[in-house]
Amino acid sequence: MDTAEHIKHLVREGQLLADAAELAGSHAEVRTCPGWEVRHLLRHIGMVHRWATAFVAEGHTSYRPGGGEPDLDGAPLLDWYREGHDRLVTALTEAPDALECWTFLPAPSPLAFWARRQAHETTVHRVDAESALGLVAGRSPVGPELAADGVDELLRGFHGRATSRVRADRPGTLRVRATDTGDVWTVLLSADAPRTTRTADGPADCELTGPAEALYLSLWNRLPAGSPAVTVAGDDRLALLWRETSAVTW
Template sequence: MEISAYTGFLDREGRLLAEAAEEAGLDAKVPTCPGWQVRDLVRHTATVHRWATGFVREGRTETRPMDAEGGLDGAELLTDFRAGHGALLGALESATPELDCWTFFAAPSPLAFWARRQAHETTMHRFDADSARGGTPAPVDGVLAVDGIDELLTGFHGRRRSRVRTPEPRTVHVLTTDEGASWTLRLSDGPPVAERGLSGEPDCVLSGPASKLYLALWNRVPFPEITGDARLAALWRETSAIV
C-alpha cells in the first residue's frame, strides 16, 4: 500500500474516532477494552500519536518512552486529540522518503513503517470508540484489514517478545474469504514464523471476511470461523496481546 493510502486512512479514522468519542461521551465504557472509559481511549491514542510524531518530525534514531498521559478532560481532551492527530498527519505528509528514524520491526522504509503503524493504531481505536456508543461499529475497509493482518502476523509477532508459543510445532492457516489473502503461521517454542500464502497441513484454520478476521486477531471480536484444533485459537486469545 502507498504511503498516501495509509495517511488517507489515518486521516479518516482519526476523524471518526473523535466523532464517536464525542457522541459516546467520555464517561462511557469501552466494551472492547475492558476497564477503560472513552477518555482513557482518547488519551492513549493522543499519546501514541504524539510519540510517533516525534520520531517522524525530529528524525529520532533511538527509542524514547511515551510521555505520561495528560490530565485534560472534556472538550479540551477532544480538542487536544484532534490537534495531535493533525500534527501526526502533517509530519507524515511533509516527511521525505529518505527519512531516517527509529522503528520497531522491518518495513520498506521508516516513513512507510510509521504511516502504516499509525493508520492501524488509529483504525483499531476508532473501532473501540465506535463500540462505546452502542449499535454496530462501522466495518474496517477490506484492503486495510488485509494489510493490518499482515502487519500483525509478520511484524508484531515476528519479534522475539511474542508470547504465542507451543511446546510442539503447530501450523495455523489464516484465510480471508473475501479478499484472496492468506498466511501460514508456524508455532513452536520460539517466536512465531509467518509467511504469506498457505503451505503445509494446518492444525487449525482461522477464516472469515478480512474486516472481521482483522478485528478478531486483535482480540476485538470472536473469530468468524475456526476449523480444526480450536485450542490454538484459544491460545491466540490468551497470549497474543501486544506488550
C-alpha cells in the same frame, strides 16, 4: 498499500474516532477494552500520536519513551486528541521519502513504517471508540485492503519478533485465510516466537476463515470469541492460545 493510502486511512479513522468519542462522552465504557472509559482511550491514542510525530518530525534515530498521558477530560481532552492527530497527519504528509528515524518493525522505509503503524493503531482504537456507542453490526467498516494489510502487520510484524508471547507447548500450524481478498498466512506456533509466511502450503492444524475485516478484528481481539464472522476449523486450541496470549501492549 503505499504510504499515501495509509495516511488517507489515518485521516479518516482518526476523525471517526473523535466523532465516536464525542458522541459517547468521556466516561462511557469502552466495551472492547475492559476497564477503560473513553477518556482512557483518548489519553492513550493521543499520547501515541504525539510519540510517533516526534520520530517523524524530529528524526530521532533511537528509541525515546512517550511523553505521558495528560490529566484532561471532557472537551479539553477531545481538543487535545484532535490537535495531536492533526500534527501526526501533517508530519507524515510533509516528511521526505528519505526520512531517517527509529522504527520497530520491518518496513520499506521509516516513513512507510510510521504511516502504516499509525493507520492501524488508529483504526483499531476507532473500533474501540465506536464500541462505547454500542456499535457492533453498525460500526464503520474497515475496508478489505486495509484489513488484510493490518493482519499482515500483526502476524509478520508484531508476532514476528522474539518478544511475542504467543508460544505453544505443543507445536501447531495456524492458517488464516481471507475469503474476500484471497490473502493467506500460515503461522507456525511452537515454544519459540511464531513464524509466519504468506503461503498455504501443507496441512494446518487450525484454520481461521472469514472476510479480511473480521479476521483483522478477531486477531486483534476486538470481536468476541466464537463470533460467527470467523470460522474456526480444526484444533481450536490454537485459536484459544492466540486469544489468550497475543495482546500487544504499550
